Amino acid sequence: MLELRHVYKSFADRGRAMPVLDDVDVQIPDGQFVCLVGPSGSGKSTLLRIMMGLTPPTSGTVLYQGQAVTGVNLRAAMVFQSFALLPWLTVQANVELGLRARELPDDEAKRRAAYYLDKVGLDGFEEAYPSELSGGMKQRAGLARALAVEPDLLFMDEPFAGLDALTSANLREEVLTLWADHALPVHTVVMVTHIIEEAVLMADRVLVLAQHPGRIAADVPITLERPRNKRDQGFDGLVDSIFEKIV
């Protein structure tokens, strides 16, 4: 369980403190797929970074499995909108990076990287450099890099925003398949998106953030049966009700 208690966050802007998040209280049980939606400037990405331990909250606490998260949570991994692959490393070396940081032996790191590259459909591209890949393939590499550290928690910051419609639809399906795959250790996913349809399509639960400053405005459970489709009954109704909560 990931738990945020009274999390505040403010940034200094020309000497003044600008509040970004205001008293956020969230509990995310294991195995849940949660989407954070909200207008731009509502602090979605900041909230995600606080959950990951990349940014400390100004006040409040983050607990994972009952323990306070003080630095980067090494039981978690993150996927970024800009893919954030290192351009000077091959796909394989990019995926191995987190394993090297955990000081895994060479052959184990190689084996694991190959396994997850295969899982995301990138076998055969181990020796390619990121600049030689299409956007969709780059994000697959980013996904493999996050999965390779075998995290319990996966954070995704608008992972499909930089991709074209067809590619993002495909990748969305694959992320859901990977999430449902019991062979993989990752079961809990928190994803930031600004597309409400995407959230309703993927999540068990949608957290709606309001802006200035960011706070949880609504907590909407999505109980539609999986696999879901945009033409499912009740889909449009859910999208509309979330949309109203944002506006």
Add this chain to the structure above:
Amino acid sequence: MAEARATSRWWPIALIACVLALATLAEGPKALSVARGVVRQPGFAELPAAAGWSLLRMTASYVLSLAFAWIVGYQAATNPRAARVILPLLDVGQSVPVLGFFPAAIFLFVTLLGGGRWGIEMASIFLLFTSQSWNLAFGVYEGLSTIPLETRAAAESLGVRGLLLWRSLLLPACIPTLIYNSILSWANGWYFLIASEIIVAGPVEYPLPGLGSMMSRAFAAGNLRLATGAIVALMVIVLVMEFALWRPLRAWSQRFRYDSQSPEAREEARFSLPDLGLPALIRPLRGLARAVWRRLPTRRANEWLTRGGAGARSLGRALRWPALAAAVLIAILGVVAVVRALRPPWPPEAASVPLALLFSFLRINAAYVLALLWTIPVTLWASDHPRGARALSLVAQVGASLPATAFFPVLVALLVDRFGGMEMISVALALTGMQWYLLFNLLAGAQRVPNDLRESLRSLGLTRGAIHRRLTLPACMPSLVTGSIVAWGGTWNALILSEYVAYRGKVYEVLGVGALLNRATFKTGNRTLLFLSLAALVITVVAFNRLVWDRLFRHVSARYRLEG
């Protein structure tokens, strides 16, 4: 490549601190006077040894500059408070010409260490260091501070820390700017070699064996054959390094750019020259590096790094007040030194400092206008002839890598006693250093104009001239200003070489700050004059950079940016 500059209110303070520090050091040895030492004239037989010594000295200074750049650049990029002090200081350091560091070099290495060969060598290396290190530090700062936020967060979220972070992110991120600036630094070092290998201290001048000292002495004695020999040797070294080292390194560094998928970068890689054996050299080295990395006690090194960092921080905290007290003490000493240096009687030349400054300013601007007059039309022509543009950009790259000092003898021999004599020569010498940077930057700017933009104007029926006026020239403005900042600032430093030339036993000089600095160093040894002209020069350059170029750069890059 835009130089990273901090907009802060710290720079006047930094400037004053710098001037004061220089003045403090200028209080060093009392007897800095006329060079009387009679040294045997060098001959051709010493040429290879001289070349070796110069190369060795340059390498030593470059390695020191790299270390300095990493420490200072890393501090500036990771600590905003430190950046507010470091960046203006680097800016000022960059605009102090090498002669301005002479008193410091002599005080530190000759007076304190004794005047042995090692002291003189270190003084010379220090002088080269002052011409190489500043822009390298800017390069590291720029490389580290332009790492995309998400990339940084990605490395952190994977738990990458310590040595692995350096190896996988920080070092590679700096490679493009570091290589670009290394090329500039070496060019700068070669340029000022001629001024850095003869150390004047006390009643004796110490010429070190080297190409720079050989050139200037052969030239002063009118031995044109030996001077030419030294110049040819210098050019051979520069060209070999350009083709065997820098060009392949530059092509290789494309890999370390975040935007390496842009067609422009690929274009450049395709037209770069063959790698001339460097990859064959690098491959076994890479294997070796990997083997060493594997055997490194990374875990212990990481612990050591963290502990060292924490130790340094607590040491810094503990020493904050003593350091502040020391700084205040130094400042007081500096004020005393300034007062003493400015105590009358002033030398008669002191009255000519303002006029000299004005003349130097006019001379530099004349050279600048001349350089623009030929580089802009050439760039416009090249924008219509892609093949010509590629040839030209090779010429500009090689031209910029050749030290302009190499052209001096030719120009002086051609122009002395003709066409306005030394006035003409000093403008021409300034021009030789300035024009390549301008051409290089202008060509790069013209190449960045997207082809579909050009085609859209052509399809609207615009003539070639109209396209130049409405598209190519405005699109070149940001790179023109960037090139101008480098060329214009660099030429102030080059004044010390272009306003005062010793040729065939006779000194040719014009009224200018550069000439005054030379006189104060080599002829009269007058510290008051040295200090006055140095302060006038540094304040002019920094003020002009801040008040004119920085604003122009901001305006132009906001107004004429092609993307977004």
